Amino acid sequence: MVAVVKGVVPPDIATVAGLGVLDVGENRVQEAVRKMPLLGGPFPGGLRFHLIGHLQRNKVKYTLGFHLIHSVDSLELAEAISGFWSGNGKVAGMLVQVNMTGEPTKSGFPPALVKETLPRLAELSGLRVEGLMTIGRQGAGPEETRGVFRDLRRLRDACSGGGMEMERLSMGMSDDYRIAVEEGATILRIGRAIFGERRSRQVSHMG
Helix, strand or coil, X not given: CEEECCCCCHHHHHHHHHCCCCEEEECCHHHHHHHHHHCCCCCHHHCEEEECCCCCHHHHHHCCCCCEEEEECCHXXXXXXXXXXXXXXXXXXXXXXXXXXXXXXXXCECHHHHHHHHHHHHCCCCEEEEEEECCCCCCCCHHHHHHHHHHHHHHHHHHCECCECCCEEECCCXXXXXXXXXXXXXXXXXXXXXXXXXXXXXXXXXX
């Protein structure tokens, strides 16, 4: 489980981490970078930051502290991440974001392009493709949501093999995580169910 900490202040994140939730997800890369030193830096005591929101190419330079980037939604972005991480002697763990619902307001590869794009991603030395990620349609009913998650799992299974074994499926949030688990999710992104409604307080020092 990844605890989504958008708008959550560091003391509250530390409280949840103290209960054993060591994976936290941030939507904005620079907000995560501000929080990391207040929580002891990247990976403090096992705390792992996941980037779950849209990443612009000009913000790739801030990503070295992330354990996993969930939102790689274009080949150009993947190339930028690979170049920066390999230049720093590191390899980025990443998930391919797939727009399973076809909504124009959502980022992500169309499902039909994923299989042909994966070999090109596999050639990038600064990346390690670990799986797929998607976001269900807001307000969708249980059966529609189940279909979206089931189709992502089937797409992952169809794309695995040939030296690319993708074990991770990041899908399911506060309103639909039970369905996601039933359909094979390995990562849940839970915010409101843990912290309540998003906080408006600014990030400040601990204490």
